[in-house]
Amino acid sequence: MKQSLIVDYLSCSLFKVLSFFTSFLPLNFNLFWGRRLGDLIYFFDKKHRRIASANIRYAFRGRLGAGSCLKVTRQAYRAFGQNLIEISVLGRINNQYLEKYIHIENREFADLAFKRGKGVIFVGVHGGNWELSNIICANLGVPFTLFVRDQGLPRLNELLNSYRLKLGAKIFHKNAGVRQLIEVLRNNQAIGMTIDQGGKAGQIVKFFGKEASMAMGAVKLALKYDCAIVPVFYARLRGPHTKVILDQVYTVSRSADPENDVRENLQKLINIYEKYIRKYPREYLWSYKIWKYGREKDILILSDSKTGHLRQSEAVARLIDEKYKSNGFKTNIFIKEVKFRSEITKLIFNLVKAFGFLGYALPKGSRDEFLSLKPDVVISTGSSVSAVNYLLSRESGAKSICLMKPGAGSLAKFDLTIIPQHDRPEGRGFGPARKKNVVVTEGALNLIEAGYLKEKSQRLEQSGLLRGELLKPCIGLLIGGTAKGFSIKPDIIEALCREIKKSARDLNASILISTSRRTPFEIEARIKKEFTGYPSCNLLVIANENNNPDVAGGIFGLSDIIISSPDSISMISEAVSAKKYVVVFKNDFVSEKHKLFLKVYQEKKYIYLKQIDELSKSLNDIWHNRPQVNFTDDNSKVAEALNKIL
Numbered sequence: 001m002k003q004s005l006i007v008d009y010l011s012c013s014l015f016k017v018l019s020f021f022t023s024f025l026p027l028n029f030n031l032f033w034g035r036r037l038g039d040l041i042y043f044f045d046k047k048h049r050r051i052a053s054a055n056i057r058y059a060f061r062g063r064l065g066a067g068s069c070l071k072v073t074r075q076a077y078r079a080f081g082q083n084l085i086e087i088s089v090l091g092r093i094n095n096q097y098l099e100k101y102i103h104i105e106n107r108e109f110a111d112l113a114f115k116r117g118k119g120v121i122f123v124g125v126h127g128g129n130w131e132l133s134n135i136i137c138a139n140l141g142v143p144f145t146l147f148v149r150d151q152g153l154p155r156l157n158e159l160l161n162s163y164r165l166k167l168g169a170k171i172f173h174k175n176a177g178v179r180q181l182i183e184v185l186r187n188n189q190a191i192g193m194t195i196d197q198g199g200k201a202g203q204i205v206k207f208f209g210k211e212a213s214m215a216m217g218a219v220k221l222a223l224k225y226d227c228a229i230v231p232v233f234y235a236r237l238r239g240p241h242t243k244v245i246l247d248q249v250y251t252v253s254r255s256a257d258p259e260n261d262v263r264e265n266l267q268k269l270i271n272i273y274e275k276y277i278r279k280y281p282r283e284y285l286w287s288y289k290i291w292k293y294g295r296e297k298d299i300l301i302l303s304d305s306k307t308g309h310l311r312q313s314e315a316v317a318r319l320i321d322e323k324y325k326s327n328g329f330k331t332n333i334f335i336k337e338v339k340f341r342s343e344i345t346k347l348i349f350n351l352v353k354a355f356g357f358l359g360y361a362l363p364k365g366s367r368d369e370f371l372s373l374k375p376d377v378v379i380s381t382g383s384s385v386s387a388v389n390y391l392l393s394r395e396s397g398a399k400s401i402c403l404m405k406p407g408a409g410s411l412a413k414f415d416l417t418i419i420p421q422h423d424r425p426e427g428r429g430f431g432p433a434r435k436k437n438v439v440v441t442e443g444a445l446n447l448i449e450a451g452y453l454k455e456k457s458q459r460l461e462q463s464g465l466l467r468g469e470l471l472k473p474c475i476g477l478l479i480g481g482t483a484k485g486f487s488i489k490p491d492i493i494e495a496l497c498r499e500i501k502k503s504a505r506d507l508n509a510s511i512l513i514s515t516s517r518r519t520p521f522e523i524e525a526r527i528k529k530e531f532t533g534y535p536s537c538n539l540l541v542i543a544n545e546n547n548n549p550d551v552a553g554g555i556f557g558l559s560d561i562i563i564s565s566p567d568s569i570s571m572i573s574e575a576v577s578a579k580k581y582v583v584v585f586k587n588d589f590v591s592e593k594h595k596l597f598l599k600v601y602q603e604k605k606y607i608y609l610k611q612i613d614e615l616s617k618s619l620n621d622i623w624h625n626r627p628q629v630n631f632t633d634d635n636s637k638v639a640e641a642l643n644k645i646l
Contacts, residue, residue, distance in 0.1 A: 018085075018088045019088045019089070019090075022085065022088045022089050023089065023092055027089070027101075027239065027240045028239045028240070030085050030086075030088075031082050031085060031086070031239055031240065033085060034078075034081045034082035034083070034084060034085030034086065035078040035081055035082055036081070037081035037084060037085060038077040038078035038079065038080050038081025038082065039074075039077065039078065039081070040081075041080065041081060042074055042077035042078075045077075045287075048287035048288075049073065049077070049287070050394065050395055050397060051286070051287050051288065051289060051397055052076060052077075052286035052287040053069060053073045053286075053395065054374060054395055054396045054397055055286045055287075055290050055374075056069045056072050056073055056281065056286055057069045057372050057374075058208065058210070058372060058373070058374035058396075059208040059277070059278075059281075060072070060278075060281070060372075061372030061373075062372065063278075065364075065368045066367060066368050066371045066372075069371075072281045073286070075281075075282035076281070076282045076283075076284065076285075076286055076287075078282070079236065079282045080285070082129075082236070083128070083129040086129050086240075087129070101240045101241050101242060102242055102244060103237070103241065103242070103243045103244065104243075104244045105243060105244065105245045105246065106245065106246040106247070106248075107246065109246040109247075109248060109249050110190075110230060110246060112249050113228035113230050113249045114188060114190075114228075116226075116227075116228050116251075117188050118185070118188065118225060118226050118227045118228065119184065119185030119186065119187070119188050119189060119191075119225065119227035119228070120188075120189075120190040120191075120227060120228050120229075120230060121190070121191055121192075121193055121218045121221060121222060121227055121229050121230070122144075122190055122191070122192045122193075122230050122232050123193055123194065123195050123218045123229055123230070123231055123269065124192065124193075124194055124195075124231075124232050124233065124234070125194060125195065125233075125273050125277075125284065126194060126196055126284070126285040127233065127234065127277070127280075127283040127284040127285060128233070128234025128235065128236070128242070128283050129234065129236075143187075143188075143189035143190060144189065144190045144191070144192065145184050145189060145190070145191050145192075181221075185221065185225050185227050186225070193215070193217055193218040194215060195214055195215050195216075195218055195219070195266065195269055195270070195273075196212075196214055196215065196273070197213075197214075197215060197288065198212075198213035198214040198215040198216065198293070199213060199215075199293065200213070200293060202214050202215055202216060202293065203215075203216040203219075203263055203266050204263075204294060204295055205263060205266050205267040205270055206267065206270070207270055207274070207290065207291070208274060210291050210294060210296060210374065211291065211294030211295055211296045212290050212291045212293070212294050213292070213293035213294065214266055214270055216262050216266055218269075219252065219262050219265045219266045220262060222251075222252045222265070223252050223254065223258070223261055223262065223265070226251075226252075228249050228250070228251060229249075229250040229251070229252070229269070230247070230248070230249060230250065231246075231247040231272050231273065232244065232245065232246055232247070233245045233247065233273065233276040233280070233283075234283065235276070235279075235280040235283055236283065245276065247272055247276075248272075250268075250269065250272075252265045253265060289397065291374065295328065295329050295330055296329065296330045296331070296332065297324045297330070297331050297332070297376045297377070298331075298332045298334065298373070298374065298375045298376050298377075299317050299320055299331060299332065299333045299334070299375065299376065299377045299379065300336060300373060300375035300377065300378045300379070300392075300398070301313045301314065301317055301333065301335045301380070302336060302338050302378065302379065302380040302385045302388055302389055302392075303335055303336065303337045303338065304337075304338060304380075304381070304382050304384050304385045305337055306381075306382065307570075308444065308568065308569075308570035308571075309381035309382045309404075310335070310381070311444075311445075311447060311570060311574075312381045312403050312444050312445045312446065312570065313379045313380065313381045313403060314333075314447055315445035315446050315447050315635070316401055316403065316418070316445060316638060316642075317333050317377075317379055319635060319638055319639050320377055320379075320642060320646065321333065322639075323639070323642055323643065323646055324646070334373070334375070336369075336370065338362070338366075338384075338385045338388050339362070339363065339366055340362065341361065341362065341363055345361055346361070346384065349361040349387060350384065350386075350387050361387075361388065370392055371392070371395065371396075373392075373396065374396055375392075375393075375396055375398045376398055376399065377398055377399045377400075378392055378393040378396070378398045378399070378400050378401070379401045379402075379403070380401075380403070381402075381404055382403070382404050383404065383406055386402050386406035386414075389401075389406075389414070390402075390406075390413045390414065393414075393415075399415045399416075399645055399646065400413070400414045400415050401415065401416045401417075401418070402414045402416075402417050402418070403417075403418045403419075403445065404418075404419065404420065405419065405423050411437065411438060412437070414437060415437060415645045416438075416439065416641055416642070416645055417437055417438050417439070418439045418441060418445065418638060419438060419439070419440055419441070420440070420441050420442070420443060420444060420569070420597070421440055421441065421442055421596070421597075422569070422593050422594070422596040422597035422600065423593070424596075425438065425440050436644075439637050439638055439641045441632070441634040441637060441638070442600060442601070442604065442606075442634055443569065443572070443573035443576065443597065443606075443632055443634060444569050444570045444573040444574075445573075445634055445635065445638065446570065446573055446574045447574075448553070448556060448574050448577035448578050449577070452553060453553060453556055453557035453578060454557065455553075456550050456552075456553025456554045456556070456557055457553070457554050457557030459550040459554065460539075460548075460550045460551060460553075460554025460555075460557075460558065461554070461558075463550060463554075465539055465541060465546075465548065465551070466538055466539050467537075467538050467539065468510075468538050469538075470510045470538055471508060471509055471510040471536075472509070472510075472560065473507055473509045473510075473561055473623050474509060474510045474511075474512060474538075474559045474560050474561075475500065475503060475504065475507075475509050475510065475511050475512070475559060475560070475561050475562075475563065475619065476512045476513075476555040476556065476558070476559030476561070476562040476563065476575075477500060477511060477512065477513045477562075477563045477564075478513075478514055478552065478562065478563070478564045478565065478568075478571055478575070479493075479513070479514070479515045479516065479523065479527065479565050480516045480518060480519065480564075480565040480566075480567035480568045480571065481515070481516045481517070481518030481519035481520055481523070481567070482518055482520055483518060483567050483568075484591060486566075486587070486589050486590050486591065486594070487520075487589050488519075488520070488565065488567075488587065489589075490522055490523065490526055492587065492612060493523050493526045493527065494526065495612045496585060496612050496615070497526070497527070497531070499612055499613065499615035499616045500563070500615070500616075501530075501534070501536070502616040503615065503616040503619040503620065504536040505536075506616065506620055507619065507620065507623055509536065510536060510538045511534070511536050511537045511538065511539075512537075512538060512539040512554075512555045512558060512559060513527065513531055513537060513539060513540045513541065514541040514543060514552060514555060515527065515541070515544070516543050516568070516571075517543045517544055517547060518567075519543065519544070524542050524544065527542075528540070539551075539555070552571070552574070556574060556575060556578040556580065557578070559580060560580060560581065560623070561580065561581045561582075561583065561619055561622060561623065562575040562578070562580050562581065562583070563583045563584075563585065563615065563619075564582065564583070564584050564585075565584070565585065565587070566584050566585065566586065566587050566590050566594060566598060566609075567587075567590065567594070569593075569594065572584060572597075572598075572601065572607065573632070575607075576606045576607065576631050576632060577631060577632065579629050579631050580629065581608070581622050581627075581629060582606065582607045582608070583607065583608045583610055583615065583618055583619065583622070584598060584607050584608070584609050584610070585610060585611070585612045585615060586609060586610065586611050586612070604630060604632075605630045606630050606631060606632060608622070
């Protein structure tokens, strides 16, 4: 309380001192320093500057490039600075000032509105000099009442109200109730109200193509008391010269649905203001979260073109989608591939990500496309696109979620970082792995769940790729290929084929096989030779010949036992998430990261890690003994973390 009194006293004193000096100085000189004040605020107010810039980029997407939007942002701050200085000269405004500097366009609309005899609501948005606009309305030669909201600083409030009264405005406090407001309209007088910034209690309509909350008080009054609405917009021409645009005499339309009437009429009025904001963008107050209360949420996935990484990002997007929908939101998920100017640019950009900017890293067209988006959440997987995630989410005010290692010293930059245990989050510069914004998973996140498996299984069955009737058990075989630190030798595949055939004979089982796009040609040739036409093989898909998107998911869904090569952490994680028996055959040519991953999964009994010559015996034991199927709970961990940041 004491602090508020001090702020109130200092604010009031500062305003009086400023008013004293500006009252003696030429108007253009005052406005010059107003623009410099705007520059100063622009420089120091980084948070709201980013909000304003992101809003402008989204509103003018496809019309203005990133550079032009940045210029508009600065112009808006300069206009704001001029407005602040102009408030300090309210005391010197008189009729001569208004006649000289205020130019009213379509003045006749005010007279036409009053001829209806049911009161007039001059509506506006938060743009132009709102204090000057009140005085202009009060001096239009029509009865006008200004409704003000006390701002919690009584001394400053009282001083501003004294200027308003002196210059012709009638003051009515909003907290006094609506009875006097209704009386004003019944006496065919005018009131001034804004229709943007509706907050939690506002009406959701489209604003520049995206849902935003708008104030519905003016429309509700017009619907109930049949008063006219006159949309007003203020645009500074040069120096103190200001144009006041009266757009039309708007009469509300009605139907049998009152709620729809509010929404439809408010939408029409907002469309009018979009036209003027596009023409005079510097006049609008962009520095608030315009679309915060909309019921639509946009989720952006940044792709590095790696399928496994994309699936992990999609898994997080699905969890976010479920979270938003449970709270009544609609969601839109976008996938954008990140393409750098060059590999050298990519390397430099990721090395100096703390000081980087998107204009350096991305081609101009790509940069403008990314910056024109207004996502609520940005998701990326892998270190190569983590810097883009950080910068884009910062510039758009979005939540940032990064999967896998984003790079040393980068954890704090993201709202949530999801790191698998095999990436050793406790070391390599990451600091404590249990930071509030870090979730450590056991494997790779994925999309596998009951509904997904059912859908993929049905699609695979309808694809025409399956041959004959499937027997129980059904053995799924997924073969990867050459990767960093990993390769499959032909003799290993030859031994693997022998073991799979033996198991199929012993168990009277069906076999479903798919290779990867990374599988070497000689390995593909060996598998085709061994299983083409083989009686127990109901499915043989060579991914480089037929990359059907339903094959892997279909095999997970239709198989009882899944055999996987050890090279793909994503593939093994998906197989485990399918809640099937998973057997991974050993190979000495795997990286240390893969070895750690396989060790953890084996210790948790998610997989059976076996030598190839042990496969047929292992499959027999599993099928006859039917041990408990164990699987990870990574999705629940991530979902819990998402609840804290969304």
